Amino acid sequence: MAMSTASRVRRQLPTSPWLFAAPGLLIIGAFILYPFVSTLVNAFTDRRTLIPGRFVGLANFRELLQDDMFWVGLRNSTLYVVGVVPALVVLPLLLALLVQKNIPGITFFRSAFYTPVVASIVVVGLIWVWLLDERGLVNSLLETIGVGRVGFLSDQWLLLLSAMAVTVWKGLGYYMIIYLAALANVPRELHEAAAVDGAGAIRRFLTVTVPAVRSTMVLVGALSSVAAFKVFSEVYLMAGPSGGPAGEDTTLVMLVQRTGTGLTGRVGYASAISVVVFVVTVALMLLVLRADRRDES
Amino acid sequence: MPTSRRALVAAFAVCLALPLSACGSGGDDGGTADASGKVEGDITFQTWNLRANFKDYFEGLIADFEKKYPGTDVKWIDQPAEGYADKISADAAGGTLPDVVNVSPDLVAPLAKAGLALDLDKAASQYRKEYLSGAWASHQIPGMTGTYAFPWYLNTGPLFYNKSLFEQAGLDAEQPPKTYDEVFDAALKMAKETDGKVATLANVPTIEDFGRYGVELMNKEGTAFAFNDAKGVELLTRYKELYDAKALDPQALTATPESSGKKFLTGAVAMNPGSALDLGNFKKQAPNLYRNIGITDQITSTGHVNMYVMGVMVNAQTKRAPAAVAFAHYVTDAAHQMSFAKQVAIFPSTAGSLDDPYFTKEDGTDETRVRVAAAKSLKNAVNYTPVLFSEQMKTELRNEVAKALQGKESPKEALDNAVKACDTLLQQQG
Numbered sequence: 140m141a142m143s144t145a146s147r148v149r150r151q152l153p154t155s156p157w158l159f160a161a162p163g164l165l166i167i168g169a170f171i172l173y174p175f176v177s178t179l180v181n182a183f184t185d186r187r188t189l190i191p192g193r194f195v196g197l198a199n200f201r202e203l204l205q206d207d208m209f210w211v212g213l214r215n216s217t218l219y220v221v222g223v224v225p226a227l228v229v230l231p232l233l234l235a236l237l238v239q240k241n242i243p244g245i246t247f248f249r250s251a252f253y254t255p256v257v258a259s260i261v262v263v264g265l266i267w268v269w270l271l272d273e274r275g276l277v278n279s280l281l282e283t284i285g286v287g288r289v290g291f292l293s294d295q296w297l298l299l300l301s302a303m304a305v306t307v308w309k310g311l312g313y314y315m316i317i318y319l320a321a322l323a324n325v326p327r328e329l330h331e332a333a334a335v336d337g338a339g340a341i342r343r344f345l346t347v348t349v350p351a352v353r354s355t356m357v358l359v360g361a362l363s364s365v366a367a368f369k370v371f372s373e374v375y376l377m378a379g380p381s382g383g384p385a386g387e388d389t390t391l392v393m394l395v396q397r398t399g400t401g402l403t404g405r406v407g408y409a410s411a412i413s414v415v416v417f418v419v420t421v422a423l424m425l426l427v428l429r430a431d432r433r434d435e436s
Numbered sequence: 437m438p439t440s441r442r443a444l445v446a447a448f449a450v451c452l453a454l455p456l457s458a459c460g461s462g463g464d465d466g467g468t469a470d471a472s473g474k475v476e477g478d479i480t481f482q483t484w485n486l487r488a489n490f491k492d493y494f495e496g497l498i499a500d501f502e503k504k505y506p507g508t509d510v511k512w513i514d515q516p517a518e519g520y521a522d523k524i525s526a527d528a529a530g531g532t533l534p535d536v537v538n539v540s541p542d543l544v545a546p547l548a549k550a551g552l553a554l555d556l557d558k559a560a561s562q563y564r565k566e567y568l569s570g571a572w573a574s575h576q577i578p579g580m581t582g583t584y585a586f587p588w589y590l591n592t593g594p595l596f597y598n599k600s601l602f603e604q605a606g607l608d609a610e611q612p613p614k615t616y617d618e619v620f621d622a623a624l625k626m627a628k629e630t631d632g633k634v635a636t637l638a639n640v641p642t643i644e645d646f647g648r649y650g651v652e653l654m655n656k657e658g659t660a661f662a663f664n665d666a667k668g669v670e671l672l673t674r675y676k677e678l679y680d681a682k683a684l685d686p687q688a689l690t691a692t693p694e695s696s697g698k699k700f701l702t703g704a705v706a707m708n709p710g711s712a713l714d715l716g717n718f719k720k721q722a723p724n725l726y727r728n729i730g731i732t733d734q735i736t737s738t739g740h741v742n743m744y745v746m747g748v749m750v751n752a753q754t755k756r757a758p759a760a761v762a763f764a765h766y767v768t769d770a771a772h773q774m775s776f777a778k779q780v781a782i783f784p785s786t787a788g789s790l791d792d793p794y795f796t797k798e799d800g801t802d803e804t805r806v807r808v809a810a811a812k813s814l815k816n817a818v819n820y821t822p823v824l825f826s827e828q829m830k831t832e833l834r835n836e837v838a839k840a841l842q843g844k845e846s847p848k849e850a851l852d853n854a855v856k857a858c859d860t861l862l863q864q865q866g
């Protein structure tokens with residue numbers, strides 16, 4: 140009886156599931172699918188902001204290969220992943236272990252570590268620019284202790300490292316929360332058993348905690364590597380719109396912004412760079428997931 | 437099942453077709469809207485970051501216009517300074533460009549090329565004689581005939597210097613440098629005396645600096661850049677000397693006008709270009725600096741100082757061309773430019789306005805001294821930035837200049853590369 144009612148409903152309202160899904164599908168279509176397909180199509184045209192594009196085949200991609208700034212962007216975005224991801228996988232876990240215990244006042248520290256996450260990236264960027272300025276607080280301290288002034292914002296590599304430090308500092312709290320949730324699920328008995336077997340704190344961390352939160356570490360690795368490869372705000376705010384001295388700190392997303400926006404923007408070329416960013420991002424995700432699967436097997 | 441597959445294929449086709457269809461706008465021969473006829477109807481007017489300080493002025497101006505032309509209704513939109521070009525490009529691409537738009541010459545060029553700016557030589561030539569000829573010409577685009585915006589306000593400014601820093605370095609604070617050679621010599625002395633702690637300049641040379649130094653920026657036809665000549669190389673070589681001696685701020689390679697302005701406020705650099713507007717800022721934000729402020733003329737080797745020009749463009753696709761043209765002219769006519777100039781430290785682009793006693797008589801204050809000097813210099817000032825010099829080109833020049841200063845390329849190589857990159861971008865602009 141129940142079966143026949145259900146099939147009657149299905150016969151009478153074959154579109155009802157689509158109606159329920161329609162708002163979500165519309166949003167996805169308008170804000171994800173359409174821009175994605177549009178970018179893909181534009182990548183094969185010479186479209187400019189105000190000038191309609193013509194199909195140019197792979198010309199944009201061929202130009203990319205000869206564009207020094209593209210290679211600078213690819214290098215910097217890759218370096219960002221290499222520099223930021225390990226820090227964002229390990230440091231928040233250590234931080235989570237520190238604040239995991241319910242001792243008096245711990246809420247204050249948890250909140251303090253999480254504060255940078257909710258702060259505006261523009262505000263955070265400006266604060267760090269003031270701190271790291273040639274005459275900023277950090278350089279004044281360094282001068283006081285006799286180290287001398289350091290060109291955090293004028294040296295190409297120090298600038299990139301400074302931006303990485305800001306990304307790590309801002310992301311610590313977010314990933315710490317994810318790790319806290321994962322740590323809450325680690326059975327206490329495992330730690331107790333390891334302790335009975337004579338394992339010290341470091342050994343327990345390596346043989347109990349790390350395996351227990353391994354899947355969370357993979358998740359954090361995947362999320363942070365995608366975010367790091369697509370970095371824009373931190374570098375833009377600290378290195379300026381030109382991408383640091385001689386543009387040497389430009390990342391791929393900055394190049395997309397610089398090339399594709401404005402009244403004379405090369406939308407087709409910028410779309411081609413975006414396609415490369417997309418392909419690399421997907422490849423990064425697959426790489427992390429494959430590494431995880433191999434380790435599991 | 438076959439139906440759903442067909443639907444899926446159709447949906448996919450639509451997805452592919454939609455973006456392609458978006459490629460089809462613009463590019464027609466614009467500038468031909470008919471501006472004759474009765475001034476009536478609703479129009480939109482967009483300004484560039486002016487509401488915060490001049491709300492009353494613009495509301496009064498709009499009310500007066502609507503009273504003068506019954507049946508008109510002006511909707512005023514103000515956009516923030518940040519991302520203004522992006523906002524215009526989004527509107528232009530989306531077909532929602534306002535009827536009357538506040539623009540600068542470099543913004544007009546791509547809009548005119550896309551047929552979105554009304555040619556005023558055709559639609560409003562009767563007003564041409566009301567403006568300074570140089571200001572009217574500032575919205576003409578090489579390779580195109582016509583003028584694509586009414587000139588609005590002009591600005592220029594002196595070079596400010598910190599007298600106290602000059603004295604500490606043993607420089608004569610009452611005899612500031614007047615020529616490029618004197619500036620460079622003073623900068624090197626300042627760096628030497630302060631052990632590199634105080635730089636004199638905070639910005640790398642821009643296209644305007646090359647222009648003021650006497651470098652030929654483009655060929656006569658406006659089809660190629662030419663700032664890699666011997667004069668350009670000479671200027672960059674001098675800057676390299678300053679950079680090595682720390683007479684040019686080490687952070688100059690990434691500086692913006694805002695960041696260098698802050699450095700001047702904090703006494704980290706000794707000289708900075710500015711305008712009459714800045715005196716108020718110094719007084720409020722850095723009273724110590726204000727007490728020690730020195731003011732000297734903009735340095736130029738050509739006898740012409742640089743000026744910035746604002747314009748008011750009429751959308752060539754407006755449905756209310758008579759009202760839009762009438763309003764754009766109303767905003768920029770002599771009476772309204774004069775009244776706006778009394779609200780803020782800007783200068784009118786209308787013929788004869790700069791001879792008004794407001795711009796010729798000093799009352800002993802620094803404000804009027806700067807105003808009178810600026811108004812005098814504007815009479816033969818030049819907008820050095822070529823209208824075709826886009827943001828991307830500015831970045832190319834800046835990056836190549838930085839490479840030369842860092843010693844990664846010789847000044848000649850850097851400028852050759854910059855010219856090559858800018859020429860490529862120019863050709864791509866069409």
